[in-house]
Amino acid sequence: MVQITYRIVEHDGGWAYQLCGTYSETYPTHDTARAAAVAAAKEQKVPDEDAYIEFEDSSGNWRTERADGNDRPDAVVEG
Numbered sequence: 001m002v003q004i005t006y007r008i009v010e011h012d013g014g015w016a017y018q019l020c021g022t023y024s025e026t027y028p029t030h031d032t033a034r035a036a037a038v039a040a041a042k043e044q045k046v047p048d049e050d051a052y053i054e055f056e057d058s059s060g061n062w063r064t065e066r067a068d069g070n071d072r073p074d075a076v077v078e079g
């Protein structure tokens with residue numbers, strides 16, 4: 001199982017959570033950013049239907065893949 005980690009970091013004069021180099025919106029306090037990250041992590045664990053997804057990879061190429069709705073990552077929050 002893949003593990004993903006949401007990290008709470010200072011960002012834009014407040015706090016945000018970060019996942020794979022991407023920041024959430026900015027929150028006024030560490031506690032509100034952490035609560036938002038915990039909610040996002042819980043959503044990651046909810047199974048869904050299979051679907052086709054399209055995304056841009058780190059090389060700038062667009063990819064289409066089938067996402068298995070039951071293949072959910074283990075999401076944790078640090079910070």
